[in-house]
Amino acid sequence: MKQLVVVGNGMAGMACVEQILKHTPRFDITVFGDETHVNYNRVLLSSVLAGEKAADDIVLHPLDWYREHGIRLHVGVRIVDVDPNARTVTGNDGGVTRYDTLLLATGSTAWLPPIAGLDKDGVLVFRTLDDTRELMRRSGPDTRAVVIGGGLLGLEAARGLQAQGCQVTVVHLMPTLMERQLDPDGGHYLLGKMEDLGIRVLLGRTTTAILGNGHVEGVALSDDSCLEADLVVVAAGIRPNVDLAHKAGLHVNRGIVVNDFMETSSPDVFAVGECVEHNGICYGLVAPLFEQGKVLAATITGNKGPTYTGTVQAAKLKIMGVEVFSAGDWSEQNSEPVRYEDRALGVYKKVTLRDGRLAGVILVGDTSDSHRYMEWLRTNADLTDQRRHVLFPPPAADAGLDAAEMADSATVCGCVGVTKGAIICAIHEQGVNTLSQLKEATRASTGCGSCSGLCQELLRAVAPEFEEDARTVICACVPFAEDRLRDILRSQRLKSVQEVLDIYGNGQGCEVCKPALSYMVDMLWCGDHAEDRSARFINDRVHANIQKDGSFSVVPRMRGGVTSPAELRRIADVAEKYSVRMVKITGSQRIDLLGIRKEDLPKVWADLGMPSGQAYTKGVRMVKTCVGTDFCRFGVQDSTTVGIEMERRLEQLYTPHKVKMGAVGCPRNCAEATVKDIGLVGQEGSWQVVVGGAAGKHVRKADLLTTVVTSEEALEAAELFFQYYRESANYLERTYDFVERLGIEKVRKDTVYAPDNIQQGLRDRLHKSKARARDPWQEGGTPKHPTQFIPLHPVENTLA
Amino acid sequence: MSEHRWLRITECHNIPPREGRAVTVGRHDIAIFNLGDRFLATANRCPHRGGPLCDGIVTGTSVVCPLHTWKISLESGAVERPRTEACVRTYPTRVENGMVLLAVPMDPRAEHAA
The missing domain is CATH 3.50.50.60 (FAD/NAD(P)-binding domain)
Structure with missing residues (x-):
């Protein structure tokens, strides 16, 4: 051979x-x-x-x-x-x-411009996996990075370094960014987006020298200024x-x-x-x-025949939230430009036409039409009849129209080179029904991934048993699946709900996504972030449960359902003093005071002198217990002590949905631990830890997570599951749906059977969140905002 | 059309961004919202079951009632969800020297009483 x-x-x-x-x-x-x-x-x-x-x-x-x-x-x-x-x-x-x-x-290879000092330690290029690893190794929260070059690669490097925690400055020779792909207006829009991300950009300047004694300490620029730097990335082009x-x-x-x-x-x-x-x-x-x-x-291979006639140059910036696409010849010489721009939305579009055909296109801020333009460029389509619609297609009569309008020979995946015809063929001949199967079968959408939407659309239109990816998005405001959003927030270090909405969403958010994002941010950063109360439901702004008449209910924490005469007296006094309309024993072994005005909440909390029971939030509710070995003649485990300890360890934390728990001292199960989100069931000489139980709209017997000998082991297993649920469940997913979706085998594998380092990670993050958590009712004395609990008193209030 | 009177209500910073606060002026229970670049005011009562709109989550230029998620336009007072003819009253606002002002209709009965 x-x-x-x-x-x-x-x-x-x-x-x-x-x-x-x-x-x-x-x-x-x-x-x-x-x-x-x-x-x-x-x-x-x-x-x-x-x-x-x-x-x-x-x-x-x-x-x-x-x-x-x-x-x-x-x-x-x-x-x-x-x-x-x-x-x-x-x-x-x-x-x-x-x-x-x-x-x-x-x-x-990366081209290195003639700059003195490029040999210093800390000067890197961004070309290979090893380069990438080295950049990640050298990046950190205090690292000052300078990227030389404001082209495609330089900007992607800048955003990546920023995601690694660096403070990043981009130095670019030309007066606008990505000048090979964008005209000056487009470059200006891009500049705004990069600056919005917190990346500093210096234009029209060259780097004249890398400063430092052996290791990089800064760069000198052509305007005689200097920048301090610990890391310099050269992205000035390739050779x-x-x-x-x-x-x-x-x-x-x-x-x-x-x-x-x-x-x-x-x-x-x-x-x-x-x-x-x-x-x-x-x-x-x-x-x-x-x-x-x-x-x-x-x-x-000796099958000479096909010819290569060149490729339409097209480029897409791969920075999430900064959409930039450019293709063809967009210069305005001998062409007719058509433009659209919206400064407030940050959207800029320009197409150039020559002889009624598309010559080039620039899209900033909205690249959803890039496929249409690529197809027009590739086929050199005559657009005379569509002249009015070159920037905005007429509204599609049906959702599958975009896909239906494409010819079978039209390319869907430009990276791998897969046509619509090939995809339809795979759907029919290989029984492809999901995007992941399609990727496997044709490799479409395995390059840059930007055609996944179109692939999905084709599948929806053609596949007999099309299945949406199992992941669901929270709402249209932030069109990402929740696990994807968690990855994004973590990697992009996003710590505020508004920031997420501005960069990855519609900038507004709604009553569905705002609380979900609030939870996500709090959980991911273990409470180490500036909470945006405006994104929370009213219950979480004032730490009480709103009732049908706009009044609130107050449930103090009564760990394990155990109280004292002194507490009961104070509760009785409060009920009388504030004319509480109903005092109710709840199903969770606590006492509910109903009908309290918002402005009275801080006074009620102070008079009660008890912590919040958090009966109003998606968080830890309570641990219901029986009297166990303390008094019960059948008790074999100390369920009250263990239940109270479990409540102490987990209370004051937010969860995807409410978490109700129980601890019982024997299998008679008097406190119904087997229908709780987390239950500890005492046996002679051991504890069963059960999870995913329910006794609400659904009734579900909890699954056995593990059986352990000591109380401490039982508590630790509960902690592991608790944190795992916090990190992996979708918002508003109760444990019983969560456990059923994943299967108890997987839950065990990821918690009690997980390797030590995984378990330790769960524990560390739980403890970190716990260390920052505090009793929300302390805000009664020190409100987060001066008018948090009180109505405004108008300065002028006379209408006469 | 009844006459309005501009009243100085409160300093801007008393209403945090994207939140609402309640204020009572004469017979009017009003919710004022801080939309970041301006303030908008409506009656503080959802036309559905009377929920306190000031406690709702703001989405764009609308608010979502905390009781049953009716969505109300803060600009027009129209109910945007569900489809219904119902609407709430809106009150003109303006900002002067860091103070939010509301234009509240003169109450004819109050005048008679005075």
Whole structure:
């Protein structure tokens, strides 16, 4: 078999190899990669840096793939020499490998502008997974980072570093950002968005020197100013790697010159990806790699025929909440520009038309139409009839229209190159019903992921048993699934509800998402954030339960349902003093005082001298107990002491929905622990910890989480489950739905059977939240806001 | 149309952003809301079951009643959810020297009494 040696284990090389494997004749393939990783999606490194994805998530070809196809993979080996006469390549490990056919997929490297001091420690580029890891290692809350270059990569690096906690300044040579993709107006809109994110941008300045003694301490700029810095990232552009091509005697300009068949000047040596130059253009984006790879695979396997005629240049900024798309030639020379802008919304759109056809497009702030424009560019469609609708399509009569209007040959996934026809084919022939199955079957939407909406739409229209992803969004204001939102908030370090709504939502929010986001922020940051009370329901603004007449009910905490004569006297006094309309024993072994005016709440709390029972909130309600071994002749465990301790450990914390608990001293279950969210059931010599019980709209017997010997072990198991529920349940999901959705086996695996470090993490975060929690009724004496509890007294109040 | 009178009500900072507060002026129970860039005022009584609108969650330029989530436009007083003809009264507002002012209709009966 002929020997094919591939130099470069990146996206271009492996995309081409994937295509080669589809052809005959077969090659014996050897791949050299100088990075020590399998092929990963370089485009998504910015998502890794931003903490949105893990390194494992961006792997494109796992080791098994190489094995399955009999490909010999050498990672960590850089090919340093080529001998075209002997047909051999030499690695930096000294190894010599013979080839019949050589494929150069050497990509490009970061270009370093001539700046003094680039060799200092702390000056990095952002090109590889190792670079990314190094950047993450050096980033932290006090790190001052300077990014040199305000292009696509520089801005993504800046946002990623910021997500890692750095204070980031971008220094850009040109007067506007991303000037290769955006006109000055578009760049200006983008500037506003970057600054809104808290990233400082300095335009029209060059970096003249990196300052510092061995390690970076700052940068000097062309306007004679200096910036302090601990970390400098150079993102000033890329250069094709052409050294080997020179050695192989190929024709090289800026890149390795190839023709429409992807042939170089030598019959035995081929090249693909960022290292090549076709028609005078070196591409630095992902879509051309796939198109080139397909053509080259045909040529290299002796099936020469298909031609590569260039790719419409399109770029999309991958910063969540900052939508930027640019494609084609958007210059206004000899073209008719059509624009739309809305400063308040931060939306800017421009298309340029030439001879009634789309020449280029710029979208900032709303890129939802990018697919339509790409299709028009690709097909060079005549838009004369649609002239009135080039910026805003006429409203679709039905939801599936967008998909229905596409031709079967139209590309849905530009990264991997999957057409609508291929997707429909997969749906019919492989029984694809979900987006994840579609990804598996066609690899569509596995590149940048921006076509997932369109894929979803196609599935909805075509698949016989289409299933929405199991995740649901909270509401239309923030259109993300809750687990996704938790990831976003965590990685983007968002600590306020309004910030989340401004960046990822509609800026307004509603009564559904605001309390949900309030919970999420509080839980994720363990209470270490500035709470926005306006996003909370009234009950959580004034710590009492609003009643049908606008009055409030007050339930003091009575841990384990145990009280004292002194407490009861104070409760009786309060009831009389404030003319409480009803005093009610609740189902949770507590006392409810009903009909209290908002302005009386602080006085009532002070007179009671008891902490809040939090009967008004999505939080820890109570632990119902029996008298256990203290008095009961059947009791085998001290349920009151343990129940009171459990209440103390968990009280004052917010939860996705209310949490009611119980502890009983024997299996007779007098305090009904087996229908509680968390129940401790005493046995002779052990405790059963049960979770997910209900006795409300649904009745559900709790599942057994674990059986333990000591009271302390029982409490610890309850804590683990409690924190796990806080972190993983959707807002307003009771434990009984949560446990049923996940299955008790998974719950056990993630809590009581989890490895020590996972358990410790749950405990640490619970304790951190607990350390910051306090009795909300303390606000009676020190209100969060001067008019929190009282109506306004008008300065002027005479209408006469 | 009855006559209005502008009354100085309270200092702006007494109403936190995106929250409402109740105030009683003559016979009028009013909810004033701080929308960040301006203040809006409506009757403090939901047309559904009389819920206190001042205690609702503000969404855009509307408020959601805390009792049964009726949604009311703070600009027009119209009920936006559910579909119904009902509406609440609105009161013109303005800000002067850090003070929120309300235009409240003169009460003819109060005048007679005076």
